[in-house]
Each structure stands twice: as structure tokens, then as C-alpha cells.
Amino acid sequence: MPSTFDTVANIIAETCDIPRETIKPESHSINDLGIDSLDFLDIAFAIDKAFGIKLPLEQWTQEVNDGKATTEQYFVLQNLCARIDELVAAKGA
Amino acid sequence: MRIEYFQLIDRITALDLEKQTIHAEAVVPTESTVFEGHFPGHPLMPGVLLIESMAQASGWLIIGHTKFERMPFLAAVKEAKLRTFVTPGETLDVSATLTHEGSGYMITAASIRSAGKAVCEATMTFRLMAFPSPDFRASMEAVAGRISFPMKAMSHG
Numbered sequence: 001m002p003s004t005f006d007t008v009a010n011i012i013a014e015t016c017d018i019p020r021e022t023i024k025p026e027s028h029s030i031n032d033l034g035i036d037s038l039d040f041l042d043i044a045f046a047i048d049k050a051f052g053i054k055l056p057l058e059q060w061t062q063e064v065n066d067g068k069a070t071t072e073q074y075f076v077l078q079n080l081c082a083r084i085d086e087l088v089a090a091k092g093a
Numbered sequence: 094m095r096i097e098y099f100q101l102i103d104r105i106t107a108l109d110l111e112k113q114t115i116h117a118e119a120v121v122p123t124e125s126t127v128f129e130g131h132f133p134g135h136p137l138m139p140g141v142l143l144i145e146s147m148a149q150a151s152g153w154l155i156i157g158h159t160k161f162e163r164m165p166f167l168a169a170v171k172e173a174k175l176r177t178f179v180t181p182g183e184t185l186d187v188s189a190t191l192t193h194e195g196s197g198y199m200i201t202a203a204s205i206r207s208a209g210k211a212v213c214e215a216t217m218t219f220r221l222m223a224f225p226s227p228d229f230r231a232s233m234e235a236v237a238g239r240i241s242f243p244m245k246a247m248s249h250g
Binding site for chain 1: 168169194195196197198200218220
């Protein structure tokens with residue numbers, strides 16, 4: 001079974017036509033990979049489907065806009081994957 | 094339809110919030126300045142307006158789903174196929190099904206049929222936002238009245 005990171009990295013590579021080898025756990029999806037908000041909707045859709053969850057993008061965006069969180073907390077891939085694992089665990093609880 | 098005003102949906106004929114589907118009727122006018130250019134002597138409903146018609150039907154489905162709390166804005170059109178020509182005077186059945194509800198976005202599968210025949214289809218992504226202003230929302234409510242949007246359907250389910 002692929003890791004959460006591998007699944008997410010493959011989704012990003014396929015959705016945004018980014019070479020898979022350039023996608024690292026420490027990559028910032030916006031600052032490093034240049035993914036814009038529209039492409040991120042496609043990624044969120046694919047993640048929602050792959051993991052059976054609903055990424056709370058609106059909540060995250062609001063927290064960033066309100067200064068309560070940084071984009072790194074949600075959009076650096078290793079952090080994004082940690083959030084996904086939490087959502088998957090919460091779903092199964 | 095009043096093509097020039099982007100009023101492409103004439104009437105909501107069915108809204109099922111349990112099945113998350115909508116059907117709308119749209120009658121292509123027999124005359125429009127659009128047809129003077131598209132095309133001279135060979136009037137055809139522009140494909141982009143068929144896509145817009147599907148977007149509007151999808152939008153009303155989403156407005157129903159969110160109980161008029163969010164405004165959908167078209168963000169992406171995928172796998173659009175225009176299968177046949179649409180000419181002035183045709184009555185179109187524009188339909189959409191909600192296929193995914195994300196956080197701040199929704200995806201629909203939309204299609205149009207004319208006289209039982211498949212005309213076009215597309216997968217559409219919408220961003221959901223607050224209504225930009227009370228006036229904007231009021232104008233949408235006025236449109237809802239004009240196209241017989243079943244406000245009662247939102248109080249169920």
C-alpha cells in the first residue's frame with residue numbers, strides 16, 4: 001500500500017503535470033511547486049476521492065487569512081499528509 | 094432564453110435535492126442578434142452558450158443544495174462534448190447531477206438533450222462563495238422567481 005505522501009505526490013504529478021521526482025515531502029505546494037488555487041481544487045478533489053475524506057479547504061484558508069495559521073502548516077506536503085492521516089483516522093474512529 | 098442577457102434557463106422543471114439532480118427547460122429563440130454572426134444564413138446556438146446553459150442549471154442545483162446560502166461561480170469545464178448542432182426554436186432539456194461536494198467547491202455532471210437526443214455534456218467545477226452583496230442575492234432571488242425555482246424544495250431534506 002503506498003504511503004500517504006506517495007499517493008498525494010502522484011496525484012499532484014498527474015494533475016499538474018509536475019515531474020514526480022521534483023515533489024518532495026518538504027515541498028510547499030504553492031511556493032515551491034507553483035500550484036494555484038484552481039489546480040489545488042483538482043488536487044483536493046482527487047485527495048477527497050482517494051482517501052474518502054473532505055479536505056477542509058475553506059477552514060484552512062480562513063485560518064490563514066485570519067493569521068491563525070501559516071500556509072506551511074497546510075500546504076507543505078509532509079504537513080498536508082499529516083492532516084490527511086488525521087482526517088482518515090477521525091473518519092475511522 | 095434571452096441570449097443577449099445570458100438568461101439561458103427559462104424554467105426549472107424538476108429539482109430533486111435528495112437525488113441531487115435538476116432539470117431545466119430552455120427554448121432557443123427563433124431570432125437573436127447572436128445568430129446574425131453565428132452564422133450568417135446558417136444560425137446555430139453557439140457551443141459556449143450551451144456550456145453556459147449547463148453551468149446555469151448546475152448553479153441552480155448548487156444554490157438549492159446550499160439553501161440559497163452560497164453563490165456558485167464556474168471554475169472549470171472538463172470533458173465537454175458538443176455532439177450535435179442546436180438551431181433556433183429547439184426546446185432543450187438541460188440537466189445536472191451533483192457528483193462531488195468539496196470544501197468550498199462542488200462538481201457536477203451536466204448535459205443537454207433535445208427531442209430525446211443527446212446534445213452535449215460536461216463535467217463542471219464551481220467555487221462556492223458568499224453572495225457578494227445583498228443586492229446580488231436579491232437579483233438572484235428575482236431570477237429564481239422568473240424561472241420558477243422551487244424555493245419550497247429547499248425546506249425539505
